[in-house]
Structure formats: structure tokens, C-alpha cells
Amino acid sequence: MNSGQMFNPGMDAARETSGVSAAVLVPMRFVWPYGGRTVYLSGSFNRWSELLPMSPVEGCPTVFQIVWSVPPGFHQFKFCVDGEWRHDDHQSYASSEYGIVNTVLLPTEPNFIPGINPLVPSGSNMDVDNEPFQRVVRVRIPDGTLTEAMPRLSESELQVSRHRVSRFLSMHTAYELLPESGKVVALDINLPVKQAFHILYEQGISMAPLWDFCKGRFVGILSASDFIMILRELGNRGSNLSEEELETHTISAWKEGKAYMNRQIDGHGRAISRPLIHAGPNDNLKDVALKILRNEVATVPIIHSASEDGSFPQLLHLASLCGILKCICRYFRHCSDSVPILKVPICAIPVGTWVPKIGESNRKPLAMLRPSASLSSALNLLVQAQVSSIPIVDDNDSLLDIYCRSDITALAKDTAYTHINLTEMTIHQALQLGQDSYSPYELRTQRCQMCLPSDSLHKVMERLTNPGVRRLVIVEAGSKHVEGIVSISDIFRFLLG
Numbered sequence: 001m002n003s004g005q006m007f008n009p010g011m012d013a014a015r016e017t018s019g020v021s022a023a024v025l026v027p028m029r030f031v032w033p034y035g036g037r038t039v040y041l042s043g044s045f046n047r048w049s050e051l052l053p054m055s056p057v058e059g060c061p062t063v064f065q066i067v068w069s070v071p072p073g074f075h076q077f078k079f080c081v082d083g084e085w086r087h088d089d090h091q092s093y094a095s096s097e098y099g100i101v102n103t104v105l106l107p108t109e110p111n112f113i114p115g116i117n118p119l120v121p122s123g124s125n126m127d128v129d130n131e132p133f134q135r136v137v138r139v140r141i142p143d144g145t146l147t148e149a150m151p152r153l154s155e156s157e158l159q160v161s162r163h164r165v166s167r168f169l170s171m172h173t174a175y176e177l178l179p180e181s182g183k184v185v186a187l188d189i190n191l192p193v194k195q196a197f198h199i200l201y202e203q204g205i206s207m208a209p210l211w212d213f214c215k216g217r218f219v220g221i222l223s224a225s226d227f228i229m230i231l232r233e234l235g236n237r238g239s240n241l242s243e244e245e246l247e248t249h250t251i252s253a254w255k256e257g258k259a260y261m262n263r264q265i266d267g268h269g270r271a272i273s274r275p276l277i278h279a280g281p282n283d284n285l286k287d288v289a290l291k292i293l294r295n296e297v298a299t300v301p302i303i304h305s306a307s308e309d310g311s312f313p314q315l316l317h318l319a320s321l322c323g324i325l326k327c328i329c330r331y332f333r334h335c336s337d338s339v340p341i342l343k344v345p346i347c348a349i350p351v352g353t354w355v356p357k358i359g360e361s362n363r364k365p366l367a368m369l370r371p372s373a374s375l376s377s378a379l380n381l382l383v384q385a386q387v388s389s390i391p392i393v394d395d396n397d398s399l400l401d402i403y404c405r406s407d408i409t410a411l412a413k414d415t416a417y418t419h420i421n422l423t424e425m426t427i428h429q430a431l432q433l434g435q436d437s438y439s440p441y442e443l444r445t446q447r448c449q450m451c452l453p454s455d456s457l458h459k460v461m462e463r464l465t466n467p468g469v470r471r472l473v474i475v476e477a478g479s480k481h482v483e484g485i486v487s488i489s490d491i492f493r494f495l496l497g
Contacts, residue, residue: 025069026106030054032088035062036081043077045070051080076101161341165495168331169286169324174279174302177323184315186211187222189252196251197227197412206406209276209301209315210251217313218301220276222251224406228379230254231408231422278303281316285324289492292321296386321488326465328495329458336458341495346460347453351494352474352486355397366484368393371400375430376422378403391473391482392427399473399480402448403427450475453483457491464488 032039032054040051045068054064076094078101079086087093092103186209187196200208200222207223278301279288291300302317336342346352355366367385369378371392381390382405389404410433411420451460451472463472471487 024071026072027067028070028104028106029065029067030077032064032079032081033060033062034081034088036064038082039064040080041066041068041077042080043070043075045075045077054079070106072106074103074105076103078102157340161339162495162497164339165328165332166286168328169289170284172285172327173281174283174285174288174317174319175281176285176327177302177319178281178317182317184209184318186218186315187251188213189219189255190250193226193230193249193251193254196222197409200224200227201409201412206409207299207318209318210255212252218276218278218303218315220255221297221299221301223298224408225383226254227408227412228382228405231411232376232379232383276301279319280304285327286496288319289321289324289496292319293489293492293496298388321492322465322470325461325488325491329462329465332458342458342461343456345454346451346457346474346486349457349494351457352484352490354474354484355482366391366482368397368482369403369427370394371426371428371431373427374423375420375425375427378427378430379408379422388487389471389485391485392431393482396479397482399448399450399475399482401431402471402473403431404470407431448473450480451486452477460486461491464491 030041032041039054041054042048042051046052052066052068054066057063057065078099079088085099087100087102089100093100094103185199185203185205187199189210189212191199196208200206207221209218210220210222211217212219277291277295277297279291281302281304288300292298299318299320301315302319303313304316305313332339332342341349353366367381367387368391369381371394378390381387389402391399392401392403394400407430410430413433449463449466449469449472451463451474453474453476460472463469471485473482474484474486475482
């Protein structure tokens, strides 16, 4: 359906009950006689806004019923049986734009309790018709509170959502990401790598742009990933890089060596460096987000040059997906209805990495480690699985902590990396070492951020905009059993299709 045909149950209910006094209500008995574990009712009489729980009839466990007061007139309704939308073809029904719905026409006399057609054998097979009836409704549970039922979204609503997010990003520029005040740390490419990582640690950052004085321009990014590669290189017995050489080994020398190790070689056998991925202040936010995703980088420097040849560049900001996500959430916060996907729980949409269920052999496994695992195994997993974080779990796969790529900078404190063995230090010890490096503000924001599978996409996005939060571990309520992980990049890959 297109945007002009989107399901609007409120308008539908208003048309159906027009001219009827809101004070006139008729008690109506609704029956579902075909069994199930949980059965709910929803219809035009409650604007399809919530699911009403139906109770099994005493002595007839396969028969569910509810008495609900509705205004006289024509109504449509359906049953939600064990999470599946159904209709009863032994009651009056009709086809509508929402699929097949049961119908009832109530007279205006409010002094009787009508029932729905006589019961039929419990063996009857009612069709499941979720596909044409994909709505977000609320479930009223016995204590009277409301909770979200499992919604489903049509392909057209998904495309509408993506189009509106894409249009917003295309109409706003990187200039809007610039803070009113702040600082950006840049490093000279001839700085020793040892000193560079001390600076990252002292400044509380995990990456910094690199400036080449001879070329008069920014040429790259030094990140926590480089520190991981250096530590792994130091751990190799055949390494040509000794601890003493770190005192004089420059960022430039490391980057050239890294390019050679990664076999980024031109046609003449010479090592080539990866060009700096950057953007200008007038580039639209969609292009900036796509640059980050396609080049698999964490940030893109926003560089402005007043001259046509690009000389005298000014580093204005480091753009990240987090900053762009804040813009999206701020814009759609009060008009989320225009983006239907925002109300859908993350467990109902293809976003993030999830622990495979039984029989789902085609799913990418979620990388997890025990706290007793070696730091070396964590670093290897970060590189080989190409992930930015690893949930740390107990023997029951319940969440204990998380080890992130940026945590590696904690080893720069007091040159801890010079007197540790990566294969002997456990993740637990590494995390304890890192706890001393967090500022009080970072402690308040909590390192290990979680969400539930039932949390809406909008709620997840809002939480991902908090300072320092780059991913959420999806856990089961109560047990903290890890079910998956969702990152900011996952959100953007889904929204931008």
C-alpha cells in the first residue's frame, strides 16, 4: 500500500460509529472456540489500539470468551491466537483492506447481551491471516498494564519508513553536526607510535586524524585498531618491531608497514596507503553515513578548505554515525508515526547479530567469550570476526561485561603493554586494568548497555545516542541471557537498505 492508503484504524472507527452517542454501549460476548494457549481480541470498537485478553470457559478449555461493551453499529474484529492473527469463518466475515475480518451489526437497544454464532467443533481449522493484518497493538495483561504485542510490518510501510529517513538525511548537511564548542585532537604522522597512544589514552579518545606536515594535509586516522595490530605484532616471535623500537617507530613507518602487511600493493610491487576518507561541511548526511558504512570506518573527518586546490585545510569535526543518529532521533522524536518502523520491536526486524536458534545454521554466530579467556583470544576475535565488541558471559551465557576495541587504549597507562603477556592475561584482568582509566562521567553512563528484544527500534536508537554508547547487548529480561547485539552501524545498514 502507498502512503495514501496506510491503515488508519482511528479514522475507520470514527466513520463506523459516526452519529452514535458515546454514552450508549452494548455489552457484547465474543467467543473463540478453537483452542490456543493465549487468545486476544481487537477490533474497530477499540480503534485496534490494544489486545483484550480472552478467558477460557470453565470446563471447556478450548473455548475462550470475553464480554466487552461496544457502541451500537457495524464493527470489525479479529482474534490474536498464540501471536497469530485469525478470523472465525463460522461467524459473519468480510474481506477488507486489512484482510478477512469478522463483522457484527448491533442494534441500538442496550438492554441485552448478544452472543456470536453458536459454537462449532474445536477441530475446525481457521486460516492464519497475519500477512494482510500487520499492526502494532497493545496487550492488556491481567494486572491491567499494557505491553506491546508482536507487530509485523508490511513491505510498503518499511519502504515508506526508509524513504522518509533517507529524505531527511539528504536534506541536511554535515555542517549541522558541528558542536557549538569542542576540540579535535590531531597527531603529526612523524610522532612515535608509543607517544601517540599515550596521547589517545590521556585525552580519553580512541582515534585521531593524522597530519602530514610535508604534504600540508590530513592523510589518515590512527585508531585503537592500530594499537591492537601493534600489540599482536609485538606478540609474534618473528616480529621485527621490538619494544625499544616503539620509542622511535613513527606513525608514518607503522602505517607503511601495515599497508605492506595487508598486501595493499600496486602494480609495481610497492606498498600503497589507503587514502583518507573525509567529507566537506556541505556534504549531505546520507552521503557521510554511506561513506562510513562502505569504507568500514568509525569516523569521517569534516575538512574545509577555502582554496580550490585543497591547500590550508581546516579540520572542523569528526563525523560519526552516532552524531547522525542523534539528528534522526531529534527530528522524528515528535513525529514517529510518520516512520512506522520506529514502533516495531527489534526482534521483529532484520537488524543486529543474534544468537542462532535451533535449526538456523545459516545465521552468523555471535562472538562471545568467558572472562577466563585470554586477552590474545579477544584481540584475535576482534580482528578476525571484524567486530567492535565482544560480550563477556558466564557459563549460562548471561551477560557479565563487554570488551570493546577501544578498551585496548587502557594498556597505554603506565606502558602496561610492555610487561604483559597477551596469552597469559585474562579478559577479566584486562577489564580490571581498564576500570581505573574511566572517568567518573563514563562510569555514570555505564559501560555495558543492554536492551530487550521487545524494545522498539525507536527506543534502541535513542539509547544508542547516549555518550559513549556504540552498541547494545540484547538480553533476556531477568536472566540477562545474551540473545544478540545491535550496533549503530547495524541500525544504519537497515534504515538505508
